Amino acid sequence: MRLVPSRFLARISLRLMLFNLLVVFLPVGGFLFLGRYEATLEQMQVESMERQAWLVLSAMQSGRDVAPMLQQLRPSDGRIRIVSPDGHVVADSGPLTDTTPGETPAQRNWLYRLGAAIVPNRLRRLRPAPPLASSDDYERSPILRGPEVQNALVGVSSSEKRMASDSDHTVTLYLGMPAYKNHEVSSVIVVSQTTDEIRAAIHKQRLAIFRVFLISLVVAMVLTMLVSTTIVQPIRQLRKDTHEILDASGRLRGRFKGSKKRDEIGDLARSLERLSRRLEERQKDTESFASDISHEFKNPLASIRAAVEMLGETSAADDRARFVRIAESEIARMERLLSQVRDLTRLDRAIAAEEKSEVDVGALLREVVAAFAMRERERVTFEVDVAEPLMVNASRDRLVQLFSNLIENADSFAPPASVVTITGRKTDNRVVVSVADRGFGIPPENMSRIFDRFFTWRPEETSGRHAGLGLAIVRAIVTAYGGTVTAANRPDGGAVFEVRIPA
Amino acid sequence: MARRQYAERPARIGGMANVAIVDDEANIRETVAFALQREGHQVKTFADGSEAWAAFQTSLPDVAVLDILMPRLDGLELCRRLRALSETLPIIFVTSKDDELDRILGLELGADDYLCKPFSVRELVARIRVLLRRSAHRAETPKAAETIVRVGSLELDPQRLLVRWKGNDIDLTVTEFLMLQALVRYPGHVKTRQQLTRDGYSHDNYISERTIDTHVKRLRKKFESADPSFDRIETVYGMGYRYQPERV
Numbered sequence: 004m005r006l007v008p009s010r011f012l013a014r015i016s017l018r019l020m021l022f023n024l025l026v027v028f029l030p031v032g033g034f035l036f037l038g039r040y041e042a043t044l045e046q047m048q049v050e051s052m053e054r055q056a057w058l059v060l061s062a063m064q065s066g067r068d069v070a071p072m073l074q075q076l077r078p079s080d081g082r083i084r085i086v087s088p089d090g091h092v093v094a095d096s097g098p099l100t101d102t103t104p105g106e107t108p109a110q111r112n113w114l115y116r117l118g119a120a121i122v123p124n125r126l127r128r129l130r131p132a133p134p135l136a137s138s139d140d141y142e143r144s145p146i147l148r149g150p151e152v153q154n155a156l157v158g159v160s161s162s163e164k165r166m167a168s169d170s171d172h173t174v175t176l177y178l179g180m181p182a183y184k185n186h187e188v189s190s191v192i193v194v195s196q197t198t199d200e201i202r203a204a205i206h207k208q209r210l211a212i213f214r215v216f217l218i219s220l221v222v223a224m225v226l227t228m229l230v231s232t233t234i235v236q237p238i239r240q241l242r243k244d245t246h247e248i249l250d251a252s253g254r255l256r257g258r259f260k261g262s263k264k265r266d267e268i269g270d271l272a273r274s275l276e277r278l279s280r281r282l283e284e285r286q287k288d289t290e291s292f293a294s295d296i297s298h299e300f301k302n303p304l305a306s307i308r309a310a311v312e313m314l315g316e317t318s319a320a321d322d323r324a325r326f327v328r329i330a331e332s333e334i335a336r337m338e339r340l341l342s343q344v345r346d347l348t349r350l351d352r353a354i355a356a357e358e359k360s361e362v363d364v365g366a367l368l369r370e371v372v373a374a375f376a377m378r379e380r381e382r383v384t385f386e387v388d389v390a391e392p393l394m395v396n397a398s399r400d401r402l403v404q405l406f407s408n409l410i411e412n413a414d415s416f417a418p419p420a421s422v423v424t425i426t427g428r429k430t431d432n433r434v435v436v437s438v439a440d441r442g443f444g445i446p447p448e449n450m451s452r453i454f455d456r457f458f459t460w461r462p463e464e465t466s467g468r469h470a471g472l473g474l475a476i477v478r479a480i481v482t483a484y485g486g487t488v489t490a491a492n493r494p495d496g497g498a499v500f501e502v503r504i505p506a
Numbered sequence: 507m508a509r510r511q512y513a514e515r516p517a518r519i520g521g522m523a524n525v526a527i528v529d530d531e532a533n534i535r536e537t538v539a540f541a542l543q544r545e546g547h548q549v550k551t552f553a554d555g556s557e558a559w560a561a562f563q564t565s566l567p568d569v570a571v572l573d574i575l576m577p578r579l580d581g582l583e584l585c586r587r588l589r590a591l592s593e594t595l596p597i598i599f600v601t602s603k604d605d606e607l608d609r610i611l612g613l614e615l616g617a618d619d620y621l622c623k624p625f626s627v628r629e630l631v632a633r634i635r636v637l638l639r640r641s642a643h644r645a646e647t648p649k650a651a652e653t654i655v656r657v658g659s660l661e662l663d664p665q666r667l668l669v670r671w672k673g674n675d676i677d678l679t680v681t682e683f684l685m686l687q688a689l690v691r692y693p694g695h696v697k698t699r700q701q702l703t704r705d706g707y708s709h710d711n712y713i714s715e716r717t718i719d720t721h722v723k724r725l726r727k728k729f730e731s732a733d734p735s736f737d738r739i740e741t742v743y744g745m746g747y748r749y750q751p752e753r754v
Contacts, residue, residue, distance in 0.1 A: 301624055302602055305531070308625075308626065308627075309533075309541075309624075310533065312628060313627060
């Protein structure tokens with residue numbers, strides 16, 4: 004139970020959600036840059052105020068009377084005053100008109116109000132502003148002695164910020180600029196402007212950032228859900244399948260269901276489906292192999308048991324000899340069966356471990372056939388037809404086993420005084436060897452099973468001489484070399500087996 | 507009709523019978539034929555189903571021993587065809603696929619018994635003897651009432667291998683009959699699987715306990731198909747089975 008929180012965090016969808024949300028919070032960082040933005044705007048405003056002061060200054064230096072000009076100027080967004088060196092206001096364009104209402108347009112937006120309600124005050128404190136002097140007296144007083152005036156008196160232009168005490172806390176910028184006469188500061192030009200426009204611009208930016216934030220939030224959630232359904236759900240399904248295809252004893256009970264998705268998880272699902280299908284085939288194969296073997300061994304065992312029982316019940320010498328012979332022949336059969344089964348089960352591994360060399364299949368066929376021809380003498384004639392050297396990279400002994408089994412099979416079906424034809428050709432980078440007999444052919448109903456292990460079908464009874472493994476071994480060898488083996492009936496009677504091995 | 511032709515045929519003359527052995531294993535045929543001939547039977551052997559079927563067209567044996575897996579015509583199909591000719595001809599299956607016994611039993615082929623390879627020849631000969639006795643007595647009415655065993659609603663006739671439950675005939679194989687007989691001999695007493703093996707296969711010591719379970723399962727099923735409420739054969743876990751007579 005203690006593991007629950009870490010497991011909860013370990014969930015991929017939750018982690019995805021966290022990552023996505025982190026990205027969403029990036030625009031929030033934009034709020035921090037608003038400070039710089041504000042400073043720049045203030046700088047620009049100060050510069051524009053300087054230009055106004057210069058205008059007034061140049062008018063003064065041309066000797067004109069400034070007082071009526073200032074009256075005439077009456078800038079709507081500011082106030083210009085001229086202060087004598089002792090601080091007295093000698094000319095004034097008139098008080099600042101409070102043109103802006105209490106709230107900026109952005110502030111009136113409902114989203115801005117929502118954001119203001121959510122964003123904690125702490126965030127605003129990230130940019131602590133120095134406490135500002137009051138602008139109230141400064142606007143009304145006939146004597147101005149603020150730092151900007153003092154600086155101007157010693158010949159330095161500077162600006163100062165002051166804040167109104169009303170509910171809006173309107174901030175006003177003050178610029179002091181010296182005016183000279185005979186190389187002495189004769190008066191100070193004080194230009195003042197409210198920063199309402201800056202405030203409005205900042206609020207507009209805040210609103211824009213908040214909008215982007217909200218939209219990103221929605222997009223991030225939708226994205227997370229989408230990713231979750233396309234990644235996490237299929238993975239969960241795979242995990243569920245993994246649990247379901249195994250029963251309590253660890254036996255495969257089904258397959259992965261696969262997927263039609265074209266992404267990596269779809270690939271994974273398909274791979275797992277293939278894997279489980281192969282495992283299932285393998286499992287079936289192993290189980291049926293065990294059952295096949297037990298079945299195959301029961302026949303000779305039954306004969307041995309019956310013979311031994313009768314041996315115990317009869318005293319006639321010739322009968323006893325008969326049952327001993329039966330038991331012995333069946334024991335030999337079991338031994339044959341065992342060695343063939345051992346061959347078959349070890350084949351894959353054995354072939355993989357064997358040393359391969361370039362073998363001429365044509366020459367090898369002639370050798371194998373020569374051995375059969377010697378054994379069969381006059382009964383069956385073998386014809387070998389190989390046109391060219393047929394080189395194959397394989398184990399020589401394995402190829403001998405392969406072709407011996409095929410020829411043995413053909414030989415066992417060949418009627419007396421018939422011909423078994425063996426041909427070797429090379430087509431499409433493959434060595435094609437066919438073995439044809441003139442026997443009964445293969446009944447169509449058996450065609451699909453003749454390469455199955457333990458499958459035998461013989462028109463004449465041969466009493467367990469053929470275990471039905473010869474062709475199974477042929478198929479196993481050919482498959483191990485990446486080739487194919489097929490069987491068919493010849494139009495003029497008899498069966499033909501065709502082996503194709505990559506050259 | 508072919509069926510009428512064979513159905514009422516007298517079973518055999520004296521202790522001798524015509525036995526047909528159909529198996530693709532020559533050594534099995536030879537040994538079983540030897541054992542049956544020693545008993546005084548006439549034996550005909552066939553290497554596959556179609557060869558046997560051709561011969562059965564002209565004359566039916568008194569007992570048929572069939573292998574199941576055979577080339578061309580297998581034992582199951584041959585049994586079906588034989589049953590179409592005669593409902594009473596005793597048929598014994600010998601099979602090397604004991605893991606398929608359940609499936610074969612489920613086919614309701616109407617065989618009279620099943621033996622698994624490697625079977626005991628003595629056992630097979632004993633079964634044939636029992637089956638021949640049953641065919642001989644089938645037509646007769648029971649003469650002595652005391653030969654019939656009664657336990658509650660169950661009646662067993664060992665002479666004719668007949669079983670009745672609440673008046674209904676239950677069609678059992680020889681093995682099933684022998685096991686039921688063993689269970690009923692001491693009602694309420696537990697019979698271990700080994701004891702049942704000894705009673706069911708008196709000449710064969712190599713029967714797996716699973717085979718016993720299969721037969722008991724079939725036995726119950728056959729009673730249940732006649733009487734769905736039948737539950738007299740109880741499994742005693744870790745021990746065996748017992749026949750529980752009805753409480754009165």
